[in-house]
Amino acid sequence: MYGVINKSLRDMIVEQFGEGKWEEVLQRSGVPDDSFLAMQSYDDDITYSLAQACADEMNIDLSDALRAFGVHWVENTVARQYESLLRAAGSDMLSFLSNLNNLHDRISSTFLDYRPPNFKVREGDGSHVDILYVSERVGLTPFVEGLLQGLAQRFNQSMEILKIDPQASDGGEKTLFTVRMG
Amino acid sequence: MIKTNQFWDKVQGLFTLVGQIDSDGALVRASPLLTQKCQPSNTAPIQFFEYFKFKRPTAFDGSVAAAKVAVGELFLGFNEESGFAIRGQILDYSDMGLEGLCFVGVPWLWWIEENTVDSNLTMSDFPVHDVQMDQLFFMSTQQSMVEDLQALNVQLKSAKQDVERANEARQKYFHHVSHEMRTSLNGVISAISLMGDFKLDGKLREYSSLASKSADRLLEVINFTLETASLESHMNEAESEAFQLDELIDECLMLARSRSLEKGLELRRSGERGFAKTYTGRLKLLRQVLGNLLSNAIKFSESGTITLGASTVGSHGLQKEMIEFAVTDQGPGIPVDAIEKLFEPFATGLSAETRHAQGTGLGLSIVERFVEALGGGVTVESSVGEGTIFCFKIPLSLASENDLLESRSDVATGGGDEFSGAVLLVEEQKINRQLNGKLLESMGLSVVMAGSIEEAAGLIESESRAFDLIVMDFEMLGAGVVEAALQNRKVPGAVATPILALAGHGDGHDRQRLAQSGIVAILDKCLALGDLRTALLAHVPSIAIVPRSDLARDFTSSRGATVDLEPAVSSEKSAMVNEEDYGMTDNDKSHACEDGSSPPDAIAFDRRPIERLVREVGIGVLETLVDKFLGESTDRWERLRKAMADEERNIIIREAHTLGSACLTFGLAAAGGSFRQVEASALSGGALPTADQLPAISEQLGLGIRELQQFLSEQRLK
Numbered sequence: 040m041y042g043v044i045n046k047s048l049r050d051m052i053v054e055q056f057g058e059g060k061w062e063e064v065l066q067r068s069g070v071p072d073d074s075f076l077a078m079q080s081y082d083d084d085i086t087y088s089l090a091q092a093c094a095d096e097m098n099i100d101l102s103d104a105l106r107a108f109g110v111h112w113v114e115n116t117v118a119r120q121y122e123s124l125l126r127a128a129g130s131d132m133l134s135f136l137s138n139l140n141n142l143h144d145r146i147s148s149t150f151l152d153y154r155p156p157n158f159k160v161r162e163g164d165g166s167h168v169d170i171l172y173v174s175e176r177v178g179l180t181p182f183v184e185g186l187l188q189g190l191a192q193r194f195n196q197s198m199e200i201l202k203i204d205p206q207a208s209d210g211g212e213k214t215l216f217t218v219r220m221g
Numbered sequence: 222m223i224k225t226n227q228f229w230d231k232v233q234g235l236f237t238l239v240g241q242i243d244s245d246g247a248l249v250r251a252s253p254l255l256t257q258k259c260q261p262s263n264t265a266p267i268q269f270f271e272y273f274k275f276k277r278p279t280a281f282d283g284s285v286a287a288a289k290v291a292v293g294e295l296f297l298g299f300n301e302e303s304g305f306a307i308r309g310q311i312l313d314y315s316d317m318g319l320e321g322l323c324f325v326g327v328p329w330l331w332w333i334e335e336n337t338v339d340s341n342l343t344m345s346d347f348p349v350h351d352v353q354m355d356q357l358f359f360m361s362t363q364q365s366m367v368e369d370l371q372a373l374n375v376q377l378k379s380a381k382q383d384v385e386r387a388n389e390a391r392q393k394y395f396h397h398v399s400h401e402m403r404t405s406l407n408g409v410i411s412a413i414s415l416m417g418d419f420k421l422d423g424k425l426r427e428y429s430s431l432a433s434k435s436a437d438r439l440l441e442v443i444n445f446t447l448e449t450a451s452l453e454s455h456m457n458e459a460e461s462e463a464f465q466l467d468e469l470i471d472e473c474l475m476l477a478r479s480r481s482l483e484k485g486l487e488l489r490r491s492g493e494r495g496f497a498k499t500y501t502g503r504l505k506l507l508r509q510v511l512g513n514l515l516s517n518a519i520k521f522s523e524s525g526t527i528t529l530g531a532s533t534v535g536s537h538g539l540q541k542e543m544i545e546f547a548v549t550d551q552g553p554g555i556p557v558d559a560i561e562k563l564f565e566p567f568a569t570g571l572s573a574e575t576r577h578a579q580g581t582g583l584g585l586s587i588v589e590r591f592v593e594a595l596g597g598g599v600t601v602e603s604s605v606g607e608g609t610i611f612c613f614k615i616p617l618s619l620a621s622e623n624d625l626l627e628s629r630s631d632v633a634t635g636g637g638d639e640f641s642g643a644v645l646l647v648e649e650q651k652i653n654r655q656l657n658g659k660l661l662e663s664m665g666l667s668v669v670m671a672g673s674i675e676e677a678a679g680l681i682e683s684e685s686r687a688f689d690l691i692v693m694d695f696e697m698l699g700a701g702v703v704e705a706a707l708q709n710r711k712v713p714g715a716v717a718t719p720i721l722a723l724a725g726h727g728d729g730h731d732r733q734r735l736a737q738s739g740i741v742a743i744l745d746k747c748l749a750l751g752d753l754r755t756a757l758l759a760h761v762p763s764i765a766i767v768p769r770s771d772l773a774r775d776f777t778s779s780r781g782a783t784v785d786l787e788p789a790v791s792s793e794k795s796a797m798v799n800e801e802d803y804g805m806t807d808n809d810k811s812h813a814c815e816d817g818s819s820p821p822d823a824i825a826f827d828r829r830p831i832e833r834l835v836r837e838v839g840i841g842v843l844e845t846l847v848d849k850f851l852g853e854s855t856d857r858w859e860r861l862r863k864a865m866a867d868e869e870r871n872i873i874i875r876e877a878h879t880l881g882s883a884c885l886t887f888g889l890a891a892a893g894g895s896f897r898q899v900e901a902s903a904l905s906g907g908a909l910p911t912a913d914q915l916p917a918i919s920e921q922l923g924l925g926i927r928e929l930q931q932f933l934s935e936q937r938l939k
Contacts, residue, residue, distance in 0.1 A: 043365065074373055077365040121361050123334060127344050127354065138344045148352070149359045 040086045041150065042075035047116040048089050048108060049073055054115075060096065068092035080152040083176065102181035109185020113193055125193075132187075132194045132220065136160045136170060156183070163217075167201060170216040173208070180205070180214045187216065197221025236325040237346050238307055242269045243321045246285045254328070254346055258305040269324065273298030273307060288322055289313055296324070299332050304340075306332035308353075327351050400844055400933070402443055407852030410436045414856050463501045463624040466531055466544070466617075469508065472667045474529055475643055477515040482679060486522055488515075492530025492547065500542075500617040501624060506591045507615075511546065513584040514611050518550035525551025525608065534614060541616045554605040563601060564589040640757060642689030642764035643667045647677040648723070649694055652850050652883050657723070659838045659846075660753065661692065666764070673697075688718055689764050690757075695722040695743065719761050721753075824890050825921055826928035831888040840936045847933065850883050851926065858919075861899075865912040873903045873910065888932075889925035892918055 052061045065073055068088040075081065094104035117125055128142050129135030136158055143155035156174035163169060172183050184200065191198035199219045206213035233239050233252050241250040247266040251259065260267055270283040277297040281287055292313045299306035309326015330353040333340045347354055413433045421429055474488060481488040511529065518527045527550045535543045555563065564585050585599075588611075592599050597615035644666045648654035651672070658668045669688075671677035674697050681688065719741045741760035744752055758765055834843050857876050864872035881896030895918040902910045 042369075043362065046369070074376075076369050078362050120365050121358065123357055124354065124361065126339075127342055127347075127357075129343065134343075141344055141349070142354075144349070145355045146358055149355050 040081060040083055041077065041153070042079045042081055043077040043116065043120075044086055044112075045073070045075045045081060045089060046077060047112055048086070048093065049075070050115065051108060051111040052093060056097075064089065064092045064096045067096055078150075080150075087178070101178075105179065105181040106185040106188075109182040109187075110189040110192075111185075112182075113186055113189025118193065130194075132190050132196050132198065133160060133162070133168065135190060135194070167217050167219050170218060171206075172214045172216065173211070174213075175211040177212050180212060183214070183216070187218065191220075232323075232325055235348060235350075236309065236327060237348060238309060238324065238326045238328065240269060240324045241321055242285070242288075242324060244285060246270050246288075248272075249321070255307075258303060258328075259300075273300055285322065292322075296326070297329055297332075299329065299336070301336070304333065304337040306336075327353065330354070330357060399443060400848070403440065403845075403848045404851065406436060406440050406443065407848050408855070410440065411852050411855035415859055460503070461501045461618075462504050463499055463620045464504045465499055469504070469511070470529060470531060472643075473508065473511045473515060475667055475669055476512065477519060477527075478669060478680065478683070480516070480519050481527060482676075482683060484519060484523065486519060486524065487526040488519075489526065489528055490530055491528035491549065492532045498542075499620045499622060499624060500544075501620040502615070502617045503595060506595055510588050510591045510595070510613070511548070513588050514548040517584050517611075518548055518552065518609070522550045522552035527551075538616075541618050543614050544617050545612060545614045547610055547612045549608060549610045551608040554607055554609055555601070555603040556605055560601055560603060564599070639754065640664050640666050640764045642761075643669065643687075645669050645671060645677060645680060645688045645691045645693075647671045647674065647691065647693035647697060649673065649697065650879055650882065652846055652853070653723075653886065655849070656834070656838065656846055656886065657692065659842050663838060664754065664757075666690075690761050691718055691720045693720060693722060721756060721760070825892070825924040826932070827888045827890040828932060829888070830886065831929065831932060834886075835936055840933070844933055847887060847929065850887060854880060854883065854922075858922075862912055862915060865910065865915070868909050870903050870909060874900055877903065884922070884925070887929055889922065889929065891921040892925050895921060 049061055052064055061073075068091070070085050070088055090104055090108065091101055093108075094101040097104065124142065125135075128138045137160050139158050143153070143157075147153045147155065154175050156172060156176075156179075159169075159171040159173075161169045161171075170187070172180065180203065184203065187198065187200065198221065200216060201219055202215075202217040204215040204217070206215055229239070229250075237252065238255045239252040240248045240255050243249050246268045248255075248259065248269040249266055259272060270285065270288060275281045275283065275296060275298040278291045278294045281291060281296075288311050292311050294310070295308070296311060297306070297308055306329035307324070307326050308329035309324055312323040312325060314321070314323060327347055328340075328342055330340075330342070330347070333342065334357070344354065410433070413429060413436060416429050470490060474490060478488060515527065515529060527548070529546075529548050531544050531546045533542050534545045589599050592613045592615065595615040597613045599611060599613045601609065601611050603609040644661050646654060646658050646661060646668050648657060648670070649672060654670055654672065658670050661668045669680060671680055677691075677693065677697075681691075722740045722743045742756045744756055831843070857880050860872060861876040861880065863869075864876060877896045877900035881893045881900060884890075884893030884896060895914070899910045899914065899918075902908075
């Protein structure tokens with residue numbers, strides 16, 4: 040994953056718990072240093088190790104840590120650094136999610152190692168929306184859950200996740216989110 | 222009008238801004254986004270080329286005719302009132318029988334982002350092939366990258382400062398501890414040496430000998446370690462300078478000559494001769510490497526020949542040559558299993574036959590590290606019983622003669638090397654020999670030292686290269702040994718080797734003898750840099766690197782004195798030494814090193830001589846010499862005391878002379894003067910001085926030494 044992800048994780052811990060806690064996380068993770076550059080691609084294991092260390096250090100489940108990170112990613116990192124793009128990608132949660140693949144496609148032309156997830160949005164009978172998340176990576180469904188919560192807050196929309204349904208996947212991860220939008 | 226609606230739809234699939242412009246410049250048909258942004262209320266058609274101000278094409282005047290000419294060029298236009306901007310091209314369909322022009326393009330994102338608060342643009346306003354959104358993402362990330370690098374830079378600066386502070390603290394601690402170690406160890410060595418004056422039983426003598434050897438070896442290791450630490454701390458600072466390879470090799474051989482002679486080893490040059498080329502490289506590192514390899518070869522060889530040579534073995538790019546250096550010896554060789562660990566610190570490759578040589582095991586470790594820093598690697602070939610070859614190849618940049626002159630000039634004007642040449646320094650007293658040797662080296666001269674006239678004569682006759690100058694103790698000249706050696710060596714017709722004599726004020730100057738001996742000047746035994754420089758410029762100008770006028774100007778301005786620069790070698794005039802020229806200032810004279818008497822109110826410690834030495838040789842060298850002085854003085858004091866008790870006039874004269882000279886060198890004015898009185902009294906031929914005088918001198922000496930050590934501590938902290 041790109042350094043921007045690892046930096047965001049670090050920022051979340053520092054902002055919420057201080058520099059000392061991050062040093063403990065870093066030490067616990069075994070990652071030698073945290074001089075991440077946003078545009079440099081790093082091994083996925085680094086991100087996973089840091090996330091696991093965050094969870095261990097705060098004595099919470101990894102899924103809870105990833106969920107919190109998803110919210111932080113939208114509310115802080117993306118909003119601070121990519122506000123223009125965020126605005127261009129949509130004015131509400133559903134239009135944003137519908138444009139997300141298009142956005143990822145464009146990013147892929149600049150970030151050659153970029154392996155983005157894919158989102159398919161299907162509006163149901165009016166009471167719910169199905170969002171199918173497909174990724175080459177495993178274990179990030181809780182992170183997406185946090186992303187959805189963060190997006191709902193950004194667009195001032197109420198949202199309730201009705202169901203999280205793991206789907207069969209040939210490698211990677213596939214999850215169907217059923218959500219109700221306000 | 223473009224009549225084919227199907228074609229119009231296709232174009233809109235590729236571009237979000239499409240507009241048809243008639244021959245008068247009116248926008249008569251527009252895609253939804255263009256309509257929304259330019260004429261949302263269905264008013265009369267806008268004049269397209271007037272509505273937008275065009276930044277590109279550069280000379281575009283807004284007319285339809287000019288637009289037709291600019292077909293195919295990039296159009297960048299903006300309307301400040303609406304906060305909208307366009308980016309695209311003009312198409313001319315007239316050759317297809319269609320009327321007017323067509324604009325195809327997309328919103329100009331950068332202008333809009335810069336000039337509007339909320340563009341209300343979405344991704345669907347940009348076709349997928351348009352790269353502006355990619356650029357926006359890239360630039361956003363790039364900004365983040367710049368911030369990352371700035372943050373890293375701050376961290377690196379902070380870390381560097383931390384390291385520098387820690388290093389400084391470590392150096393201070395290191396210096397302090399090493400000084401304490403050497404001082405204490407010198408005390409041990411002196412005490413053991415004094416034990417030698419007593420008749421010891423067999424076992425005690427054996428233990429005393431063992432303790433003495435161990436202490437000497439420990440002192441050697443400490444000194445070596447300190448020198449290594451000093452060299453390594455400056456390794457990265459070693460700058461490139463121009464040099465001639467021939468000169469470097471000769472210089473290294475000359476510096477190693479006396480040690481090889483002591484062991485009866487032949488030392489000569491191998492490989493190519495006549496490296497007329499000038500190179501640039503990190504000369505200090507290279508010189509150290511060659512010196513260490515030669516020193517090693519001499520240390521471990523008991524017989525045979527040692528060679529140092531260099532050869533060109535290829536080119537390395539256009540401006541570089543690969544030079545291979547080799548040092549060979551016919552020593553005992555190194556066992557195969559020891560070669561692998563040879564370059565590890567404290568590995569010596571010693572076999573049972575060579576263990577007595579007692580190398581510290583650090584020299585080769587330094588060699589390897591320095592050669593790597595020079596861009597090469599060291600190899601070693603050895604056969605037990607036959608000898609060893611150390612080789613390394615390094616790239617050296619070719620340089621011009623101008624580079625060489627510039628380099629030497631830089632060094633000279635930078636307060637470093639001002640002279641270049643080989644000097645034979647003959648001085649019986651070890652401390653003065655080393656101190657004066659350092660002074661001569663600090664001026665850029667290669668110094669070979671001899672402790673006796675016999676050794677000096679041997680060196681004069683054996684060196685492959687004649688000495689440019691001889692600096693020797695005035696008293697040693699009388700024997701004629703050195704003069705004879707010089708005469709033997711002299712090439713008919715060549716200029717005689719000039720001699721600078723070092724004398725005390727009490728020494729009588731027989732002018733006739735001076736002239737016959739080839740002495741060109743007499744300097745005080747405690748050399749001062751300024752006096753030495755003046756004398757060299759006046760009498761040995763051939764070894765000055767920079768133009769004499771430059772140095773003369775510098776010196777004249779600093780001293781405010783006129784200096785006679787006319788060379789006067791071997792003439793009576795030159796031998797008639799004028800103390801006004803070469804002696805010290807009046808102020809200096811009141812604290813003269815060789816002043817024959819001690820004024821009644823002489824202070825225990827005079828800072829001025831030693832402050833001068835700190836400036837001229839540096840605190841590190843000075844500390845080493847002071848340590849040696851303190852170590853030796855205990856021994857000499859004991860000999861003086863014994864000689865007084867036994868009424869041994871010659872020993873009293875010698876020891877009092879040496880102690881007085883050394884004391885005055887290091888600013889121990891009261892004690893130095895008292896020793897001089899003892900010497901003068903013994904020399905007068907009258908009643909010998911008695912040991913009753915010693916307690917008072919001891920008190921002066923103790924007080925002076927305490928103040929001297931206090932002074933050195935202050936200097937270290939600086």
